[in-house]
Amino acid sequence: MQDYDVLIVGSGASGGMAAHTLTKKGVKCLMLDAGPQVDFQKDRVLKNVYDLPYRGFGKPGRLSHVFQANEFNANQWVDEQEVPYTHAPNEPYNWVRVRMIGGKSNFWARMSFRLSDYEFKAKDFDGFGENWPVDHAELDPFYSRVEEIFRVAGRKEGLKQLPDGNFVPDDTPDSGAAKRMAAAGKSRNMTFTKIRRSLGNGQLASSLNLTLPGAMATGNLTIVPNAVARELSVDRNTGLVNGVYYIDRKSKRELFAKAKYVILAASCLESTRLLLNSKIANSSGALGHYLHDQFYITQSVVAAVPEARDGKAPRGLMGGGGYIPRFQNLTKGEKRNFIRGAAFDFSTSATPDPRILPAWGAELETMLNSYRGATISATCMGEVLPRYENYCEIDKTTVDAYGIPVLRFHCKYTDNEANMAKDSVDTLAEVCKDAGFEILSKNDKPFPPGYSIHELGTCRMSDDPKKGVLNRWNQAHDVKNLFVVDGSSFVTGGTQNPTITIMTLAMRASEHLVEQRNSGKL
Amino acid sequence: MKRRRFLQAAPVAAAFVPQSAGAQQQQQQQQQRPQATQSQQMGVANAPIVHLDTAMPDEAGTAVGPKFFTPTQFATFKKLCAILMPAGANGAPGAIEAQVPDFMDFLLSQSPADRQHMYRAGLDGLKGLDDANAARMLAPLKQTWTYDPPKDPVAKFLRQAKIDIRQATMNSREWVKSAGSSGGGRRGVTGTGLYWNTLD
Numbered sequence: 001m002q003d004y005d006v007l008i009v010g011s012g013a014s015g016g017m018a019a020h021t022l023t024k025k026g027v028k029c030l031m032l033d034a035g036p037q038v039d040f041q042k043d044r045v046l047k048n049v050y051d052l053p054y055r056g057f058g059k060p061g062r063l064s065h066v067f068q069a070n071e072f073n074a075n076q077w078v079d080e081q082e083v084p085y086t087h088a089p090n091e092p093y094n095w096v097r098v099r100m101i102g103g104k105s106n107f108w109a110r111m112s113f114r115l116s117d118y119e120f121k122a123k124d125f126d127g128f129g130e131n132w133p134v135d136h137a138e139l140d141p142f143y144s145r146v147e148e149i150f151r152v153a154g155r156k157e158g159l160k161q162l163p164d165g166n167f168v169p170d171d172t173p174d175s176g177a178a179k180r181m182a183a184a185g186k187s188r189n190m191t192f193t194k195i196r197r198s199l200g201n202g203q204l205a206s207s208l209n210l211t212l213p214g215a216m217a218t219g220n221l222t223i224v225p226n227a228v229a230r231e232l233s234v235d236r237n238t239g240l241v242n243g244v245y246y247i248d249r250k251s252k253r254e255l256f257a258k259a260k261y262v263i264l265a266a267s268c269l270e271s272t273r274l275l276l277n278s279k280i281a282n283s284s285g286a287l288g289h290y291l292h293d294q295f296y297i298t299q300s301v302v303a304a305v306p307e308a309r310d311g312k313a314p315r316g317l318m319g320g321g322g323y324i325p326r327f328q329n330l331t332k333g334e335k336r337n338f339i340r341g342a343a344f345d346f347s348t349s350a351t352p353d354p355r356i357l358p359a360w361g362a363e364l365e366t367m368l369n370s371y372r373g374a375t376i377s378a379t380c381m382g383e384v385l386p387r388y389e390n391y392c393e394i395d396k397t398t399v400d401a402y403g404i405p406v407l408r409f410h411c412k413y414t415d416n417e418a419n420m421a422k423d424s425v426d427t428l429a430e431v432c433k434d435a436g437f438e439i440l441s442k443n444d445k446p447f448p449p450g451y452s453i454h455e456l457g458t459c460r461m462s463d464d465p466k467k468g469v470l471n472r473w474n475q476a477h478d479v480k481n482l483f484v485v486d487g488s489s490f491v492t493g494g495t496q497n498p499t500i501t502i503m504t505l506a507m508r509a510s511e512h513l514v515e516q517r518n519s520g521k522l
Numbered sequence: 523m524k525r526r527r528f529l530q531a532a533p534v535a536a537a538f539v540p541q542s543a544g545a546q547q548q549q550q551q552q553q554q555r556p557q558a559t560q561s562q563q564m565g566v567a568n569a570p571i572v573h574l575d576t577a578m579p580d581e582a583g584t585a586v587g588p589k590f591f592t593p594t595q596f597a598t599f600k601k602l603c604a605i606l607m608p609a610g611a612n613g614a615p616g617a618i619e620a621q622v623p624d625f626m627d628f629l630l631s632q633s634p635a636d637r638q639h640m641y642r643a644g645l646d647g648l649k650g651l652d653d654a655n656a657a658r659m660l661a662p663l664k665q666t667w668t669y670d671p672p673k674d675p676v677a678k679f680l681r682q683a684k685i686d687i688r689q690a691t692m693n694s695r696e697w698v699k700s701a702g703s704s705g706g707g708r709r710g711v712t713g714t715g716l717y718w719n720t721l722d
Contacts, residue, residue, distance in 0.1 A: 036721050047717040050695040051578050055625060057689070060633040075718040100721065355685050356667040360606045360660065364688075443669040 004030040004222070006513070007244060007259030009229045009274065012103025013499050014486045014506040015265030016207020016215070017146070021510035023220035027517075030257055032227035032246055034266075035099030038106075040203070047072070065094040067451060076100075076107065083400045086408045093409035094450035095269060101225055102208035103267065104453065105499070110198040110205050111345070112152040113496035114143055114163045118326070122492045125332065126339045129386055132491040133463045133472035136163055142504045150205055152500070154196035162193070162325040162496070170194045176317040177305050177348040177376060177435075184434035188427055190327045195345055198500070224257075226250055228402050232262060232278040232482075240481045241280070247402040261481045261513060261522070265506065268488040269392060272458040273407050275469075275484075276394045281459075281476040287469050288393055290386040290457040291409075292493055295417050295446035300344070300380035301428045302352050303437035308374035318373055321347045326383075326495050328423065338416045342382035342424040343495035350377035356441040376437065378428055381495050382420045382446070384413065386457045390449075411449045421446055454498050459488035474509035480522060485509050581695070585624035590631040590638070595645040599623055602648065605656050606684055607691045613700055617687050620694035626686060644679020 078097035144166035226249035243258035264271035328341035395408035462468025465477035485506035516522035603617035662677035
């Protein structure tokens with residue numbers, strides 16, 4: 001059995017970035033992933049919806065927590081019977097998972113927004129929770145390098161709440177409808193920009209095509225698919241981790257891989273589950289706690305542009321989308337019934353969901369045709385406060401198909417999220433009215449926690465070992481040769497999609513590991 | 523080539539998979555191998571493996587049922603389908619032509635209990651639905667939409683049934699083929715998608 005320097009659990013965005021960073025510095029890495037290696041050519045086939053057994057509805061009851069699932073993509077998600085989790089009936093949690101090489105980075109929406117010091121130093125601003133031990137200036141050079149690899153397109157705006165990055169310039173014009181919204185939103189402190197998005201390379205912006213191939217090319221990376229990590233092993237004399245027990249997904253055979261350093265990049269909740277099952281790195285008592293994400297409301301405001309109905313939109317009025325960064329509580333002393341804020345992304349070429357139109361039959365089809373492409377639809381993404389009371393733990397009564405104890409969730413949104421959602425949606429609806437649009441529907445009720453697939457915070461970082469699982473380098477306070485580089489290290493999440501920040505922290509932590517090792521400190 | 527056969531071949535035909543020079547050379551060497559294999563000796567060396575263009579189960583047979591709905595509920599549901607999703611003037615099939623009642627009976631027979639209850643309660647409340655009373659009985663669908671689910675079981679059912687019936691119609695073989703044959707397709711028809719096989 002070969003000896004490896006670093007064992008990386010997980011091959012998604014964060015694991016890929018760790019491997020990319022380490023292998024280029026000559027570090028021998030072993031990467032385990034619980035899922036198979038997929039072939040996007042062979043594993044997908046074009047099918048008629050009517051040839052699917054359930055006409056596109058999907059098998060009833062399968063993937064009941066995965067609202068993103070449909071009958072075409074059902075097999076890409078983790079089977080909830082194979083790897084279950086539990087929650088009380090009145091505390092629904094949507095844990096949406098992917099197990100394959102590349103993980104969720106194969107499917108993410110590619111939205112790539114930096115966090116700002118409104119998030120990194122949130123406690124300084126409003127007194128709630130804790131600050132991150134790092135700030136934007138410290139992460140800025142790492143963000144820039146990650147943005148270069150993922151080719152993030154964006155438009156520089158100079159916004160304090162949404163720092164600019166190392167962008168592929170997005171010079172596409174705003175639609176006329178977006179300009180009208182922007183003009184109407186000024187009085188409500190709204191700013192508008194383009195969606196910042198990882199262009200990637202070809203069909204994907206994934207670890208599968210952007211970080212892992214280069215890591216493999218160094219000759220320093222060994223990837224093992226279908227290896228389900230069960231428990232980390234600890235040297236009783238040193239207190240350091242020295243390997244991982246894992247299960248061959250196909251044979252259910254248990255194996256052990258040893259390593260000098262371990263990086264967990266299995267996703268926020270899988271890394272947390274592994275640590276809880278290993279009974280390590282929890283002297284702070286924070287492990288599993290402070291679970292948060294962003295609440296999501298799709299179709300939060302749906303509004304029609306009258307001049308665009310019936311296919312009569314003048315050139316440039318409709319089309320494309322945009323992004324409204326957080327606009328609430330950006331100055332101290334704002335009188336609101338919530339702290340922090342929400343953001344929107346929107347499309348200006350939508351067609352309304354038929355269910356919201358008060359008609360059926362031929363009348364419904366006529367209305368739909370009239371509104372087709374003449375509608376704005378906005379998704380609201382709000383900051384969820386990281387609270388100790390929202391947590392996951394090991395459910396001692398349930399194991400998965402590999403005999404590994406599963407997670408049980410205790411997570412609820414509070415009045416802060418509800419008040420924020422209502423204020424945000426009401427404000428955008430007013431903006432749309434002022435812009436001369438017809439409001440077709442508005443919704444201020446978020447999906448259950450977890451829906452955004454942005455779970456964060458369960459191994460949060462802190463300079464104080466009593467308050468956090470990890471230090472400022474994503475390194476476990478209790479176990480110095482253990483790093484956790486996925487979203488679990490977040491202290492607060494803001495409104496921004498977290499992946500680009502996760503990869504930034506993974507790159508930084510990996511370089512720190514190498515520096516520590518080379519200097520003999522680790 | 524039939525439509526299904528075309529689609530099965532499409533990803534392979536469309537996909538450009540670059541091969542390394544080494545891989546191409548290896549292929550050529552294999553093709554030029556001089557020794558006759560056993561199958562070559564039997565005269566079938568170059569016979570391609572034919573992909574048979576088979577039919578789907580629901581193309582060959584008709585539904586046996588109803589298995590979920592009672593006869594009365596089924597009759598009401600059929601009427602509801604005819605009203606909510608009638609055949610279009612442009613030749614588009616309606617829910618009846620798309621065999622939506624039979625399909626939904628099958629789907630509901632496998633659905634979770636809360637969905638089954640919603641359908642049964644709603645259809646029981648619509649007993650006697652006909653063209654003359656449709657405007658009154660389906661009035662909840664004319665109300666301004668809100669995201670708060672209605673408490674009335676009929677109103678709650680109608681919201682769901684309106685979307686289910688429309689989707690089941692537009693995802694049917696009859697609908698997609700009708701759209702395809704009308705030249706250029708009907709707006710809103712998606713028809714095809716990339717299906718993930720079960721991962722090995």
